[in-house]
Each structure stands twice: as C-alpha cells, then as structure tokens.
Amino acid sequence: MADGLMRAGKVRTAASLYEIALRRASPLQRNAILVRQGLATYPHQRRVDLLGALEKLEGFGSHVFIGEGLATWHKTTPFLEDQRFVELAHKHASLLPIANWHWNLQTVLWALKRARGIIGDFVELGVFKGHTTIFAAEYLEFAAxxxxxxxxxxxxxxxxxxxxxxxxxSNKATYSGTFSFEEVRDRFSAFPNIDVIKGRVPEVLEDSTPERIAFLHMDLNNSTAEIAALDALFDRLSPGGIIVFDDYGWATARAQHDAENQWFSQRGLEILALPTGQGLFIKPV
Ligand SMILES: C[S@@+](CC[C@H](N)C(=O)[O-])C[C@H]1O[C@@H](n2cnc3c(N)ncnc32)[C@H](O)[C@@H]1O
Structure with missing residues (x-):
C-alpha cells in the first residue's frame, strides 16, 4: 500500500506507513522497508523509477539495496543492521540531492576509522551542505x-x-546559490575540532593547510581543482594515509577519472575503483 502511495506522489503518507511497518518487521522485511524509506526522502520524481527497479530486483531474491547509481542484491548490507548508522543516514539525507548514499558513507567511515591511527589531520575538499562529514562526525563522536x-x-x-x-x-544548477558558508559553519558548531573554510581550491590551500594529512575526502566535481589539490597536498599525506575520491567512477566525472589515473600512474601508483563510484587510494608505507 505504501508503495502505491509513493507512486501516487503521496510521499509523506507513504513514509509514515513505512515507519509503522518497521515496528513489526522481520529482519529481511526491515531491510526492504529501510531502502524504501530512503527513496521517500528523495525529492525527485525519480524515486518512483528507483522503486520500480527495486521491485524488479526483489523478483530475483532477497537483500536488495538500491540508491542512485548503485543496486546490489544477494549481498549483505551491514549498515542496515547498524541502528546508529541507519538513524544518522536518515537524519541527514536531505543534505544531499542523491538517494540512499549508504554504501558511500560506509566507505568513508571505514577510511576514517583506519586513518585515526595515522599521523595528521582530516581534510575534505568540496563540502556542499556538509552531508558526509556531519554524518561521519556524529557517528564517530569526532569531537572527542x-x-x-x-x-x-x-x-x-x-x-x-x-x-x-x-x-x-547540472553542476551549476545543484551547487550555485543553493547553500551558504554560514549554514554549514553552524551545522558543525558542536565540533570544536572541525574548521569550515571558505575559499577556492587550490588557492585557499596556500593560506591554510595542515602540515600532515591522514585522510582526504576529494569531492570537487571537477578535474582542474582536484589535480591542483593533489599537486598541493599529496606530499603532506602520511604513509598509510587515505584518499577517497567521491566522483572518480561516475560516468559524468570521466574527466576526473582520466586525469587522476594519469597523475597516479606517472608516480607508479594506482587508485582502486569501487562500485559506489568512489576511488580509494592508500599511500604506501
Ligand atoms: C559534490 S559537492 C560536495 C559534497 C560533499 N562532499 C558531501 O559529501 O556532501 C561539490 C562541492 O565542491 C565545491 N567546489 C567545487 N570546486 C571548488 C573549488 N575549486 N574550490 C572550492 N570548492 C569547490 C562546490 O561548491 C560544491 O559544494
């Protein structure tokens, strides 16, 4: 019934029904409902297409997950079994114009936990409304x-x-005039160890950059700034330090993919392409 309401555009009512259904759901049903809940937070008609694709994949079997650009089935989705992850992903979903970003968030959380023991600070280039970082900072209780x-x-x-x-x-429509420095600075006010810095990459990096970096989240949606950032920051990345490239594998971001592959291969290094669209690099020790 809730799926029908989603199709009819009655998204809020559908979301309430999913919420009620969750209370009595078996673990398998719970996964299916959580994925639908995520689609219901997606402010685009496209949620109906994704719901249709989800239903088709459910015809193949259990454990189906779908978000923009990625569907998995017959696969364990550990994040859906983590109540804290689910709650925080749901809480902050409206900060990103993409549905069900869970697999991507999981990659970033993994990298951050690993990078905790590496010398240096964390850097994000390309923040938008702060979605990934506020999710991870709250999940990990980063203030401590x-x-x-x-x-x-x-x-x-x-x-x-x-x-x-x-x-x-689409980059201009999504990111120009749709958010502000003040809004994002205030979002992180509970974290005294997070600095929100306004400026253009790479120029802003000349004024303020940590000496050593343990984790870099590269998410600038353009190849010029990302290559310039690699030139400026790579030597500061500690051995064992991690870079997660957010856009790397998306077909739309082909210019970044090709430029970054060239940059790394010139140094005898390689980025791992993940099915999420992320690229993962760990600096050799
Ligand atoms: C995809 S969004 C970042 C999303 C964010 N990492 C998240 O996970 O929610 C890309 C951001 O990069 C910023 N950006 C792009 N080029 C930039 C540059 N040269 N200097 C600084 N910011 C830039 C845009 O303003 C936009 O907010």
Missing amino acids: WDKRWHLYDTFEGIPDDQLDPGWAA
Whole structure:
C-alpha cells in the first residue's frame, strides 16, 4: 500500500506507513522497508523509477539495496543492521540531492576509522551542505578525537573556469546559490575540532593547510581543482594515509577519472575503483 502511495506522489503518507511497518518487521522485511524509506526522502520524481527497479530486483531474491547509481542484491548490507548508522543516514539525507548514499558513507567511515591511527589531520575538499562529514562526525563522536578536520569549499559552487564539459549545467544548477558558508559553519558548531573554510581550491590551500594529512575526502566535481589539490597536498599525506575520491567512477566525472589515473600512474601508483563510484587510494608505507 505504501508503495502505491509513493507512486501516487503521496510521499509523506507513504513514509509514515513505512515507519509503522518497521515496528513489526522481520529482519529481511526491515531491510526492504529501510531502502524504501530512503527513496521517500528523495525529492525527485525519480524515486518512483528507483522503486520500480527495486521491485524488479526483489523478483530475483532477497537483500536488495538500491540508491542512485548503485543496486546490489544477494549481498549483505551491514549498515542496515547498524541502528546508529541507519538513524544518522536518515537524519541527514536531505543534505544531499542523491538517494540512499549508504554504501558511500560506509566507505568513508571505514577510511576514517583506519586513518585515526595515522599521523595528521582530516581534510575534505568540496563540502556542499556538509552531508558526509556531519554524518561521519556524529557517528564517530569526532569531537572527542585528538584530530582536526578541515573542510574547504567556495560555498558558491564550482568556479566557472573549472567546470568540466558534460555535466556543467547540472553542476551549476545543484551547487550555485543553493547553500551558504554560514549554514554549514553552524551545522558543525558542536565540533570544536572541525574548521569550515571558505575559499577556492587550490588557492585557499596556500593560506591554510595542515602540515600532515591522514585522510582526504576529494569531492570537487571537477578535474582542474582536484589535480591542483593533489599537486598541493599529496606530499603532506602520511604513509598509510587515505584518499577517497567521491566522483572518480561516475560516468559524468570521466574527466576526473582520466586525469587522476594519469597523475597516479606517472608516480607508479594506482587508485582502486569501487562500485559506489568512489576511488580509494592508500599511500604506501
Ligand atoms: C559534490 S559537492 C560536495 C559534497 C560533499 N562532499 C558531501 O559529501 O556532501 C561539490 C562541492 O565542491 C565545491 N567546489 C567545487 N570546486 C571548488 C573549488 N575549486 N574550490 C572550492 N570548492 C569547490 C562546490 O561548491 C560544491 O559544494
């Protein structure tokens, strides 16, 4: 019934029904309902297409997960069994215009936990409304960590001279004039060890960059700034330090993929492509 309401555009009522159904659901039913709940937070008609794809995949068997750009089935989804993960992902879902980002969040959490024992601070290049970092900072109770996290963004979208062809129009529509520095700074006010910094990459990195970096979340949606950031920051990444490239494998981000592959291969290094679209790199010790 709730699925029918989703199709009819009565998303709030559908979301309430999913909430009620969750209270009595078996573990398998719970997974299926949580995925639907995630689709219900997606403010696009596209949620109906994703719901249709979900139902088709459920015809193949159990354990189906679907979000924008990624579907899995017959696979364990450990994050759905983690109540804290589920609650925080749901709480912050509206900060990202993409449905069910759980697999991607899981990669970042894994990297952060590993990087805790590595010398250096954490850096995010490309913050938008702070979705990934606020989720992870709350999940990990980062305020108590002996690390700092530096978040850099223009807070005005991608500079015109850095827009890559192919997805310039959607990048402009999504990130120009849709969020502010003040809003994001306030979102992190409970974290004295997180700094929100306004400026353009790479220029802003000349003024303020940590000496050593343990974790870098690279998410600038353009190849010019990401390559310049690698030039500026790579030597500061500690041995064992981790880079998660958010856009690397998305077909729209092909310019980043190719430029980054070239940059790493020139140094005898390689990025691991993940099915989430992320690229993962761990600096050799
Ligand atoms: C995809 S969003 C980041 C999403 C964020 N990492 C998250 O997980 O929610 C890309 C961001 O990069 C920022 N950006 C792009 N080019 C930039 C540059 N050269 N300097 C600073 N920020 C930039 C945009 O303003 C936009 O907010």
